[in-house]
Amino acid sequence: MKTRICGTGSLLPEQTVTNDDLSKIMDTSDEWIKTRTGIRARHLATKETLTGLAVEASKQAMDEAGILPEQIDMILAATLSADNIFPSLSCELQRELGAVNATAFDINAACSGFLFALHTADAYIKTGRYKTILVVGGEILSKMLDWNDRSTCVLFGDGAGAVIVKADEECGILGISQGSDGALGEALLCENRQINNPFASNPVELSYTKMNGQAVYKFAVRTVPKTIHEALKEAGLTVEDIQLFVLHQANIRIIESVAKRLKVPMDKFPTNLQDCGNISAGSVPILLDEINRKGMLHKGDKIVLAGFGGGLTWGAAVLSW
Numbered sequence: 132m133k134t135r136i137c138g139t140g141s142l143l144p145e146q147t148v149t150n151d152d153l154s155k156i157m158d159t160s161d162e163w164i165k166t167r168t169g170i171r172a173r174h175l176a177t178k179e180t181l182t183g184l185a186v187e188a189s190k191q192a193m194d195e196a197g198i199l200p201e202q203i204d205m206i207l208a209a210t211l212s213a214d215n216i217f218p219s220l221s222c223e224l225q226r227e228l229g230a231v232n233a234t235a236f237d238i239n240a241a242c243s244g245f246l247f248a249l250h251t252a253d254a255y256i257k258t259g260r261y262k263t264i265l266v267v268g269g270e271i272l273s274k275m276l277d278w279n280d281r282s283t284c285v286l287f288g289d290g291a292g293a294v295i296v297k298a299d300e301e302c303g304i305l306g307i308s309q310g311s312d313g314a315l316g317e318a319l320l321c322e323n324r325q326i327n328n329p330f331a332s333n334p335v336e337l338s339y340t341k342m343n344g345q346a347v348y349k350f351a352v353r354t355v356p357k358t359i360h361e362a363l364k365e366a367g368l369t370v371e372d373i374q375l376f377v378l379h380q381a382n383i384r385i386i387e388s389v390a391k392r393l394k395v396p397m398d399k400f401p402t403n404l405q406d407c408g409n410i411s412a413g414s415v416p417i418l419l420d421e422i423n424r425k426g427m428l429h430k431g432d433k434i435v436l437a438g439f440g441g442g443l444t445w446g447a448a449v450l451s452w
């Protein structure tokens with residue numbers, strides 16, 4: 132039994148913020164951001180909620196899959212920026228969609244979150260316990276950025292993507308790989324609230340995203356090709372068998388370096404980071420939905436999805452469409 136993606140959806144916030152817009156409020160430039168990252172613009176939430184973005188993305192995925200809310204057995208949302216600490220984004224989605232028969236919980240594996248959620252869905256489908264799962268990845272990371280730290284705030288964007296996966300005899304996930312290295316966690320970090328109770332109190336100081344960009348860069352270019360090779364090995368395929376590589380959209384230079392290491396031409400790596408920035412757990416499902424809607428995916432095509440990020444974490448999936 133395989134886990135097949137039967138529908139995709141996505142939504143970005145309305146407000147587009149270009150590099151030039153940013154250069155008016157901080158010491159940066161279109162030239163610096165474009166050259167170092169490939170990013171030209173990103174969408175930032177000004178009035179949207181993550182639940183609202185994810186509901187719309189989920190409805191699109193359900194429409195394409197021909198699924199009614201009551202048919203969803205499970206909702207898995209990958210995020211580190213849900214509207215509430217609890218209830219989870221998945222439970223909010225369950226309420227909004229009327230998915231009354233679903234079990235719902237969130238997964239936090241930062242920018243690898245969507246891959247981890249997809250792998251979790253795959254494991255549940257393989258047990259036979261669940262047959263139709265809504266998997267979402269989305270972030271409103273802009274609320275967790277230090278807008279005085281130009282080295283991080285220019286990189287990220289907001290948005291949500293969703294897929295419906297179902298048990299299928301023929302097509303679906305053929306191989307996966309995932310991993311974590313908590314010892315490197317400080318390279319990409321956002322602390323939660325400090326301990327604060329009548330017996331131990333700390334100054335109430337909100338933490339924002341901090342990143343050692345070069346450490347994460349080196350980790351990504353080393354780890355992503357390795358995890359892709361591992362997933363391909365499990366699938367019994369090689370890079371030559373793959374039509375498209377849908378990678379986490381952090382930096383065009385990372386994607387170029389992965390393509391070079393895999394010896395695959397860049398035209399097999401669709402990108403949207405130019406207009407979206409890095410949407411963490413949202414980036415893979417949003418890009419997947421874009422290429423699906425453009426008609427770039429055909430039944431039986433072999434594709435690779437891969438992500439990496441905070442934790443540190445990484446993961447890849449090989450699937451037949």
Ligand code: UT7
Nearest residue numbers: 158159160163167242281282285344345347348381382440
């Ligand atoms: O989702 C996973 C998470 N993240 C990633 O994948 C990020 C991986 N890392 C990267 O993409 C890159 O390391 C960055 C794009 C974050 C940074 O690129 P870099 O080539 O490693 O630049 P850098 O950090 O070495 O900074 C170079 C210079 C510094 O100035 P000095 O010290 O050379 O004078 C920075 O202060 O660029 C400066 N700088 C900026 N200048 C203009 C840093 N941010 C900016 C900025 N605008 N926004």
